[in-house]
Amino acid sequence: NAGVTQTPKFQVLKTGQSMTLQCAQDMNHNSMYWYRQDPGMGLRLIYYSASEGTTDKGEVPNGYNVSRLNKREFSLRLESAAPSQTSVYFCASRERVSRTTGELFFGEGSRLTVL
Amino acid sequence: AQKITQTQPGMFVQEKEAVTLDCTYDTSDPSYGLFWYKQPSSGEMIFLIYQGSYDQQNATEGRYSLNFQKARKSANLVISASQLGDSAMYFCAMREGPGYSSASKIIFGSGTRLSIRP
Numbered sequence: 004n005a006g007v008t009q010t011p012k013f014q015v016l017k018t019g020q021s022m023t024l025q026c027a028q029d030m031n032h033n034s035m036y037w038y039r040q041d042p043g044m045g046l047r048l049i050y051y052s053a054s055e056g057t058t059d060k061g062e063v064p065n066g067y068n069v070s071r072l073n074k075r076e077f078s079l080r081l082e083s084a085a086p087s088q089t090s091v092y093f094c095a096s097r098e099r100v101s102r103t104t105g106e107l108f109f110g111e112g113s114r115l116t117v118l
Numbered sequence: 119a120q121k122i123t124q125t126q127p128g129m130f131v132q133e134k135e136a137v138t139l140d141c142t143y144d145t146s147d148p149s150y151g152l153f154w155y156k157q158p159s160s161g162e163m164i165f166l167i168y169q170g171s172y173d174q175q176n177a178t179e180g181r182y183s184l185n186f187q188k189a190r191k192s193a194n195l196v197i198s199a200s201q202l203g204d205s206a207m208y209f210c211a212m213r214e215g216p217g218y219s220s221a222s223k224i225i226f227g228s229g230t231r232l233s234i235r236p
Contacts, residue, residue: 033220045124045209045228053221062225093163099220104168106153106214107224112161 009110026094028069141210187194
């Protein structure tokens with residue numbers, strides 16, 4: 004029961020470097036989300052995707068790009084990392100449902116440090 | 119605009135007491151959903167309870183209940199008979215739009231850190 008898998012779990016970057024966070028879910032969910040969580044704070048939505056090939060901006064999209072490669076995978080790219088992007092990144096997915104909860108299922112998080 | 123507010127940054131509660139964590143929300147969409155998640159120090163996100171905007175009764179899940187006051191736009195989490203293992207961060211979240219829509223944005227509040235004293 005893998006659920007939502009994120010890679011890598013830890014990454015240290017230098018300012019200006021680029022990297023991609025990978026996320027894959029095996030629950031056949033339509034919707035996928037990327038959040039960031041800064042120390043002692045809540046989760047802020049970066050981007051989300053309703054289906055393959057579609058993406059929408061969330062609350063804090065600046066400095067990020069995303070790709071919904073297929074139904075399973077949703078990647079987050081930092082083109083030129085900045086210290087302000089030091090955070091824990093969570094990927095999540097959910098199924099669209101009519102009469103049940105449709106809650107988010109989360110990955111374990113990816114801790115990114117930008118020096 | 120969609121907004122979630124948690125006004126209690128931290129709370130201390132004696133073991134076995136009941137505790138209420140506050141959450142207020144704002145949305146212009148008549149169809150929405152409200153969630154509570156628990157995040158222990160290990161970092162994973164654990165789903166606790168859900169309330170739909172059209173649900174007539176308050177949601178309950180074991181020791182968790184959601185005090186849903188639609189007119190006041192509040193969705194407080196009540197934990198009965200608190201335990202040491204309840205010490206964690208608690209987040210309120212809102213989905214704007216119906217559950218059958220895959221295009222729904224889901225946003226979170228800033229959280230409440232709950233500490234249970236033995």
